[in-house]
Amino acid sequence: MQIEPTELKAARDRLVRVQGQIGGIVKMLDEGRDxxxxxxxxxxxxxxxxxAGFTIISTGMAKCGNDPEGKANRETLEKAFMSLA
Incomplete structure (x- = not known):
């Protein structure tokens, strides 16, 4: 199942922010912060x-209904969802 990148823009934007946060955390470690x-x-x-993970999974689950392999994809996504919970 493929999801259009435009449908995951919010998740991508969040991941870019997380990437920046991680860089900041590494810098804090290097500085010996509290x-x-x-x-x-x-x-x-x-x-x-x-x-971001929940957003990606929920978008995928919404797409499963229109996918010929929807049931198999949905089961895979439900398993991924539970791993995040």
């Missing part, structure tokens, strides 16, 4: 990454 600040940033990046 553990609490690091954990706060790690938590934010983790949450954003999970939300």
């Amino acid at each position: 553990c609490t600040e690091l954990l706060t940033q790690l938590s934010a990046a983790s949450t954003a990454l999970t939300r």
Whole structure:
């Protein structure tokens, strides 16, 4: 099942922001920043990454209904969804 990139723009944008957050976290580590600040940033990046995953999976599930292999794709996506939960 293929999903058009335009349908995943929000997820892509979120992933780009996470990429920037991760770079910031690495810089904080290199600077020896406070553990609490690091954990706060790690938590934010983790949450954003999970939300991007849910967006991708939910978009895929919505497309399954129109896909000839919909049932098999849906089962795969449901399994992926549960791995994020």
